[in-house]
Amino acid sequence: MTPGAHALVTGGGSGVGRAIALALANAGANVTICGRRQHAIDAVAAESPNIHAQTADVTDEASMTSLYDTAEALRGPFSIVVANAGIAESAPAHKTTLDQWKHTLDVNLTGSFLTVRPALAGMAARKSGRIVFVASVAGLKGYAYVAPYVASKHGVIGLMRALAVETARSGITVNAVCPSFVETDMLEDSVQRIVAKTGRSVAEARASLSANNPQGRFIQPDEVAAAVLYLCSDAAASITGQSISISGGETW
Numbered sequence: 001m002t003p004g005a006h007a008l009v010t011g012g013g014s015g016v017g018r019a020i021a022l023a024l025a026n027a028g029a030n031v032t033i034c035g036r037r038q039h040a041i042d043a044v045a046a047e048s049p050n051i052h053a054q055t056a057d058v059t060d061e062a063s064m065t066s067l068y069d070t071a072e073a074l075r076g077p078f079s080i081v082v083a084n085a086g087i088a089e090s091a092p093a094h095k096t097t098l099d100q101w102k103h104t105l106d107v108n109l110t111g112s113f114l115t116v117r118p119a120l121a122g123m124a125a126r127k128s129g130r131i132v133f134v135a136s137v138a139g140l141k142g143y144a145y146v147a148p149y150v151a152s153k154h155g156v157i158g159l160m161r162a163l164a165v166e167t168a169r170s171g172i173t174v175n176a177v178c179p180s181f182v183e184t185d186m187l188e189d190s191v192q193r194i195v196a197k198t199g200r201s202v203a204e205a206r207a208s209l210s211a212n213n214p215q216g217r218f219i220q221p222d223e224v225a226a227a228v229l230y231l232c233s234d235a236a237a238s239i240t241g242q243s244i245s246i247s248g249g250e251t252w
Helices: 015-026 038-045 061-075 098-126 147-166 185-198 202-210 221-231
Strands: 006-010 030-035 051-055 080-083 129-134 172-179 243-246
Touching (some): 006 015, 006 061, 006 098, 015 030, 015 038, 015 051, 015 080, 015 129, 015 221, 030 038, 030 061, 061 098, 080 098, 098 129, 098 147, 129 221, 147 172, 172 221, 221 243
Parallel strands (some): 006 080, 030 051, 129 172, 172 243
16 A cells, blocks of 8 residues: 555444544555544544544435545545445344335445445546455345345445456456454444343343354454455455455355
């Protein structure tokens, strides 16, 4: 990664997005983070002089166009784009409303497309660029009670593979990292939903989720960030179209 490279990280106000932004900033990149909560992204930006916060909604085309116009005018074109923003809700498929289905796909899949599309032409012209999607092992296999999330993350993997083929001779790499359960606020939300719906204790709910990871533990945000940092490095120039599973040892 060239020192001073300009990176975009969506959903940068917490969890995995925060960890990725800090990893890139510590490696010398100028990092623009975005999210819908100004106070959250401002708090992350305060952790490093190399991180810059700007509100944006990944589901809104005009919002993402404005983000690109403003950030690139200040810090140059994006050479790294990390599509990290995402949401997850749980319900049996027959109780999932159409609005829930559409909202999940809007954020996770359409939001990923709107995040990377504005960067493609410029990267191709410069014959250089790194695109990383933060997907999920749910993009590689099925999970019960999260059908919209599974479908959206499978879509992200498909988008990644299509773009990797399309850009293979353009000096651009396009990959995805696919974590299993990560120790974040989103995980805590899942724990609380299990507690509320089943009456299990917090410890029991956490144990039921961590058991899905082959090592029997939750993945840490810094572990995901390390994989993203590698994929953005010069050492990963020949790696494209890959889904990197971060699940504690299991491959899918």
